[in-house]
Amino acid sequence: MASRTTEILGDLMDDSSPAESLTDRLVVACAVAVSVTGVGLILMTDSGPAGVVAATDEAASTMEKLQFGLGEGPCVDSSVTGRPALHPDLARTGPALWPVFSAGALEAGIGAIFAFPLRVGAIRLGVLDLYRDEPGHLTSDQLAEALSFAGAATTILLLLETRSSPLGSADADRLDDVIGHRAVVHQATGLIAVQAKVSLAAALSLLRAASFSAGRSMEAVGRDVVDRALRFDDDND
C-alpha cells in the first residue's frame, strides 16, 4: 500500500536538485501542505538537541536555535516522551513549561507550536517543529498530513545518519516508510544490533541494505533474522 509518507518521499526525490537539500525541501513542502507559517527540523540525541538541520524562515530558525541553545522547549519534551507536543496557544501554555524559550519564541512572532518526534521505537533521530504566527488548533486533516511528513523526515534522517555518501536518486526505492513496518522488522533490528554490535539505527540500515541487495522485502529478510536463518555476526557475515 502506498502510504502518504511514501508519496511525500517520492515527490521529494523526484525533484532533481542536489540531495543535500533534501531536508530543506522537506520543511518547505511540509509548511505548504499542512498550511502553517513555518517548519523547522532539529536533530536530537539522548542527551538533548544536537543541531538545527533545516528551517523555512527566520522565525522557524529562531525557534530551533532557542531550543538548541536552551535545551528546553516542545521539541525537547516530545523527543523525551516520544509523543507529539501540541501547543495551539503558546502564550497560554508555554511560559509555565519553558519560561525562557517561550519569551523568545513569542517575541519572534510564534503563536502556536506543534512538535512531532522523529523516532523508530528507541531510535531517536530528531523533531519536526511546525509553527503558526496565530494561535489555533490543527484540523485532523492537518494533523494527519503533519504525521505523514514526520514519517518522511524520520526516514530521511535515518538514511542520512547511517550513510557517508549523499543520497542519490538510486535511493528513492529505499525511502520507504520506516515507521510503518511490521513487528518482525523491529524485532530483527534488535537481533541485528546485538549480533553485529551496532546501534539500533545502524542495525535497521543493515537490514534495509540486506533487503535491498537481495531484492526481498524487509519483512521477509526480517523473518529470516528472527528465525535465525540469517545472522549478522562479525565472524559470519
Added chain:
Amino acid sequence: MKGSTRLAQVFVELADTLVEEFDIVELLQVLTERCVELLEVDAAGLMLADQRGRVQLMASSVEEARSLELFELQVDEGPCLECFASGQAITNVSLVEARERWPIFTPEAVGAGFSATHALPMRLRSQVIGALNLFTHADVRLDDDDLAVGQALADVATIGLLHERSLREQTLLSEQLQGALQSRVLIEQAKGMVAALTGVTVAEAFVWLRSHARRNGVTLTSVASGVVDGSFDASVLAKR
C-alpha cells in the same frame, strides 16, 4: 461466556490497573488475554489506527508468527480495517463465506486454522481509534451477551489510552496514540535484543520481559527501554 463471578473479577482487575500507574502496552496485552478467556475465543488482537488511518497491531493473545500475520496483513484488508472504516462492529463472520469480501485475508485465516472472526470498534465519541479482533477455530457464534462483554473490554482499552488527563483538548488523543504506537515498536526492538542475547525466540523473550516487569512492579516499556539502552542486563532474564 465464563461465569459472572469471573467477569466481575476481570473488570475489578482492569479498574485497579487504571487507577495505578500502568503501562498501556501491558494493559492491552492483558485485555487480549482476558478476551480469550471470557469469550472463549481462540485468538484476540487489538489494532490501533494512527491519525493517518493506518492500523497497527498493539497487542495479541498469540505470539505464533502465522497468527500474528493475520492481524498485520489487515493494514490492507480484513475485519479490523472494515470495522475501523465504518465504525460498526463486524460480528459472526463465517470465514468460508468471506473469500470474496477479503480475498487475501480469508485464505490466510483459514490456513491458520480459524473458522470465524469478529471485530469490535474502539470508539471515542465520533472517532474510531482502533478495533478488537477475535478469532475462533470452530465456526461458532458469539451471542449478544458475549459481544457486549467484548465491546466493554474494547471500551476499557480506549479509556486506558486516554487515562492520563481529561480530554479537554483534541490534541491529547493524538499525543497518546503516537506514544502508544512508539512504545510498541520499542518493545519489539527489545524483544529482538533479548532473543539475540539469550538465544531464545522473540516470543519467549516477550514472556520474559513481561514477567520481569510484573515481578518487579515496573512497566513493560521501562524494562524494554532498559534493555535497549543497556542499563538493564538482559542475561538476568535467562538465569531464572
